[in-house]
Amino acid sequence: MTPKQTTINTVTLTCSTCGSAQFTKLATNEYRCNHCQAMTLVEDDVAQRLEKILRGMQQPASTVPVKPTVITAIVVGVVAAAVISLTAIFNSGSSSPPRRLTPVEPPIDASLVKLTDIREIQTRSRKQLIMMVRNETGRKIDAPRITATFYQDDLTLGSSYDSPSVRSLQPGEYAPVRINVTDKAYTRYTLQVATPSAARGKNNDVAASKVQLVKNDGSYRLIGLVKNQGAATANSTQISVMLYGEDGALIGTGNGYASAGALAPGALTSFDVSCEMLNESRVASYDYMVQSES
Template sequence: MTPRQTTINTVTLTCSTCGSAQFTKLDTNEYRCGHCHAVTLVEDNVAQRLEKILRGMQQPAQPARPGPGALAAIAVTVAAAIAVSVAISLLGSDTRGVPRLPPAPPPIDASLVKLTDVREVQARGRRQLVMIVRNETGRKIEMPRVTASFFQGELSLSSTSGSAPARSLQPGEYAPMTVSVPDQAYTRYDLQVSPPALARGRNNDVAASKVQLVRNDGSYRLVGLLKNNGAQAANSSQVTVMLYGGDGRLIGIGNGYGAASPLAPGALTAFDARCEMLADGAVASYDYMVQSEG
């Protein structure tokens, strides 16, 4: 196709033939319309203006710069991605040489705390449940919490927690416990042992000697000496007493402490454990337990 000759509108810089503003430079001051392909020669000042327009059209557009808010959002996104990557790498990395916490010990089975010789007793106008708590867990435990719930038929009356003189129980040890009985008449009760906690105190080697059960004015007391056979001072040396009747049932309990605390290694101190009678009757035998923890 032979290019047509035309002119350029020097005011609007558009093709006078078709009105297009798209031009291609062919030579000095010579341009071709990009729409109708008409060719024209222009004066120098018009050529300069066309050159500026053509340079602006050919220059690639600059991308818009993000504002401060957009920059902050980008920074947060990048930081989150880095944090996730670091976490994943740490989880998957070799942790040798990093100290690990020891695993938590398994919970102690409360059913291994046995309640035996449970019965209701009455002394000095007060009714109580009395029982023996035996530790068959195989581990040293704090004295467990025992709760008695009382009922009258299907009606729930009240719940009471037990009281025990001993602080802890070694495997195989046993100690007395009493639970108050409500004033209302009840038809049954349920005993619930809470999951026992491990006792972490250090046991001191404290033993009793010259032990005697004495009776003054109708009251029983267990007296004697405590000796620290260990290499360290012993704190809070305690003696728990159990009194039994002729039928072998528990009829009295007592609790006392060594006079000296702390008790130096090799040292002796006296103890005096006063007993409370839980039922009427003569004492046929007694038992006691010495506890001392650092």
């Protein structure tokens, strides 16, 4: 069959019959339109141009390199957009004022816990250091730990520690502490008060009445009643006792609890606290402390 002659527009590479841009090369100078099957015969130089055009259409488009300045601009734009978005989120949120940070209280100065009336005593079992611990910090504190370190000249022999038996100390309050002495011969010792902790417990309103110091068979006991004068239940009411000799020195201590573990508002209970004597001196006066915390 004689091929239908047509021409190819070499500028737009389209068939002059149907306008299709799809061709199949049949021979060096012969091309067929894939749409209308029209055959086109071209000269040698035209065939070479068409071959280049067809090869160019079949190759993938080359990637245009992106300049570094363009990349930088894109990154800066993305970061700026993120910052603006976050700012908008925070600013468009709740209209409540920002939360204020709770100020941190400075540590309590241990030097304001005073140790007085320090002396060495011989109990039935061993030697002890006894002293009064007085709270002059201006704040309510937990009973602090007192450490005694013993030396033989420049040689450290060891340490012992203890705390007052009371739970806490209000400003101006005091309580005794007893620390065991080393069995080794020592020439000196030092005392150190641990950094006090602010007491968090709330004191219940309890009060003692009909308090008496009685002596039976050479032993002293402090007896009396405790009443809860507050509006909340008072638990674990503690009674601490200090006995003094005629010279004002501490010669006996005692620590105990009220008979009832929990006291409802207005309730009354008894207490009976045995005291331990530090020497055989006669008791000239006594003091006591009643504590209940929640």
